[in-house]
Amino acid sequence: MIIDCHGHYTTAPRQHEGWRNEQIEAHKAGKPPPPRPGMTDDEIRKTIVGGQLKVQRERGTDLTIFSPRAAGMGHHLGDATTSEAWASACNELIHRVCALFPKNFIGVGMLPQSAGVSPKNCIPEIDRCVSEYGFVGVNLNPDPSGGHWQDPPLGDRYWYPVYEKMVEYDIPAMIHVSASCNPTHHTTGAHYLNGDTAGFNQLMNSSVFKDFATIKFIIPHGGGAVPYHWGRYRGLAQDAKLGLLSDLMLKNVFFDTCVYHLPGQELLARVVPVDNILFASEMIGAVRGIDPETGHHYDDTKRYIDQLPLSAEEKAKIFEGNARRVYVRLSSVIEK
Ligand SMILES: [Zn+2]
Numbered sequence: 577m578i579i580d581c582h583g584h585y586t587t588a589p590r591q592h593e594g595w596r597n598e599q600i601e602a603h604k605a606g607k608p609p610p611p612r613p614g615m616t617d618d619e620i621r622k623t624i625v626g627g628q629l630k631v632q633r634e635r636g637t638d639l640t641i642f643s644p645r646a647a648g649m650g651h652h653l654g655d656a657t658t659s660e661a662w663a664s665a666c667n668e669l670i671h672r673v674c675a676l677f678p679k680n681f682i683g684v685g686m687l688p689q690s691a692g693v694s695p696k697n698c699i700p701e702i703d704r705c706v707s708e709y710g711f712v713g714v715n716l717n718p719d720p721s722g723g724h725w726q727d728p729p730l731g732d733r734y735w736y737p738v739y740e741k742m743v744e745y746d747i748p749a750m751i752h753v754s755a756s757c758n759p760t761h762h763t764t765g766a767h768y769l770n771g772d773t774a775g776f777n778q779l780m781n782s783s784v785f786k787d788f789a790t791i792k793f794i795i796p797h798g799g800g801a802v803p804y805h806w807g808r809y810r811g812l813a814q815d816a817k818l819g820l821l822s823d824l825m826l827k828n829v830f831f832d833t834c835v836y837h838l839p840g841q842e843l844l845a846r847v848v849p850v851d852n853i854l855f856a857s858e859m860i861g862a863v864r865g866i867d868p869e870t871g872h873h874y875d876d877t878k879r880y881i882d883q884l885p886l887s888a889e890e891k892a893k894i895f896e897g898n899a900r901r902v903y904v905r906l907s908s909v910i911e912k
Contacts, residue, residue, distance in 0.1 A: 578878065579899040579906075580632075582750065582796055582832050582856030583640035583681075585670060587627035589619045592669060593648065596662060603654045612665055620672055629680055631859045635878055639910070640859075641903065643684040643715050644670055647763055649754035652722030656690045656697055663688035663701050671709040682909050683711040684750065687738070691721035696737045706745045710912075712903040714742070716749040716793075718775045723758030723767050730775055731782020739788050746904040748792035748830075751775035764862035772800025776829065780813060780821070785828045792828055792902050794854060798835035803847045822849075830902050832856035833894070836863055836874035838883060850890045854898050855881060 591613040599609040628640060644666035651659055663686050670683045685705035687698040705711040716738060719725050728734040730751070742749055753771030761767040772795050779785070779793065795802065802809060806821070813821040830852050835841050844853060857877045867874050881894055900907050 577639065577910075578637040578895045579855060580637050580640045580857050580859070581794065581854045581899050581903070582834055582858045583628060583642045584645045584858065584861060585623075585628075585642060585666075585673060586645050586860050587623040588645065588669060589615050589623055591615060592665070595665070596648070596650070599658055599662065600650075600653050603658050609658075609661065615669070615672075617672070617676060620669070621676055624673060624677060624681075627860055629677065632680060635857075635859075635876055637857070637878060639679070640681050641684055641712065641899070641906075642670055642673060642681040643750075644686045646686075646715065646752050646768075647755040649686050649689075649715070649717060650722070651689045651717050651720035651754050652691055652724075652757050654690075656688065656693045659690045659693075660688040660697065660701070664704075667701065667705055667709065667711070670711075674709070678912075682906065683709055684713040684715060685709070685711045686715050687717070689717050689720040691724075691726050693720075694737070695735055698738055699741055702738070702741045702745070702747075706747060706905075710905075710909055711747075712905045712909060713747045713794075714738075714749050715752040717753050718751055718771055718778065719753050719767075721757075722754060723756035723761040725774075729778035729782070731778050731784055736787070739784065739791055743788050743791055746790070748794055748902050748904075750794040750796055750832075752796055768797055768862070769800040772797050773802055774800075776800065776802045776825075777809070779829065780809065780818070780825060781816070785824070789827075792830065794830045794832055794902065796832045796834055796856065796858070798833060798840060798844050799831040799848070803831065803844045806847045826852050830854055830898065833877050833881060834858045834861075834875070835877070835880070837867070838880045841877070841880040841884060845884050845886065850886065850893050851898060853894050854902060855895045 602609045756763045756767035810821045
């Protein structure tokens with residue numbers, strides 16, 4: 577089985593994002609939001625059959641761990657109330673996709689975060705996502721201010737209410753920022769990769785893994801700059817007397833393969849143990865074009881894994897085994 581652990585519903589029916597704009601406009605005007613628009617199963621089906629499902633079939637992958645559009649989370653917009661209503665609408669829509677295509681999509685939830693608001697407010701949505709919707713993880717935004725980094729680092733006890741819930745339900749979090757509202761940080765070209773790198777570094781300099789021995793995080797986009805700079809982080813950990821970086825991080829932190837060229841994948845697989853790499857493409861996402869050097873889509877990452885000098889057993893871990901291990905609830909949902 578080939579499990580893509582990183583997909584977003586980037587093709588949702590137009591009225592969904594349309595309502596979001598109305599909601600934020602209403603918030604600015606101090607008015608209540610309009611009622612949420614209706615969406616038929618057929619409208620949803622159409623966006624998937626011609627979108628992510630089509631790409632799955634073309635590329636020979638089986639299952640996508642699917643969450644709301646990341647740049648659309650917009651935690652810097654509105655306030656805690658608007659974030660709660662928006663996260664609820666987005667997660668409900670993911671649940672509908674997963675119910676319509678249970679063999680192809682399994683859900684991960686976005687959280688109703690807001691800059692400066694304790695993430696305690698995310699607990700009811702986590703409960704709903706896991707207990708009602710059967711989701712297997714969450715996306716955690718380390719910077720709800722959208723590029724201004726106003727909240728404490730991920731090692732701070734500020735985040736512990738979310739970590740306690742993750743451990744209680746045995747669900748991992750993908751560390752994933754949303755859109756940048758800081759013009760110095762392009763959303764997908766800088767802010768995403770900065771978020772990945774900063775998130776890793778914040779956790780490294782914390783006691784999160786001492787306090788939550790079984791907690792698991794996925795650092796997307798190949799780990800941002802981390803694998804390329806593994807020597808720097810090993811040295812920083814050593815200088816700070818944190819012990820070996822591998823001992824410190826690799827029981828709890830995993831990297832996905834959203835790296836859009838072969839040399840990048842080769843480096844990832846050479847630096848990070850195979851047990852810590854999860855296949856992912858983030859298809860129909862940030863980079864949608866065709867690479868003129870290969871003639872294939874940049875985000876067709878399966879092609880790069882296929883070319884790595886690894887054994888069939890090692891590739892099976894990247895494509896399936898590691899995802900089942902990190903998303904602990906995944907296998908039981910698949911069997912259902
Ligand atoms: Zn993403």
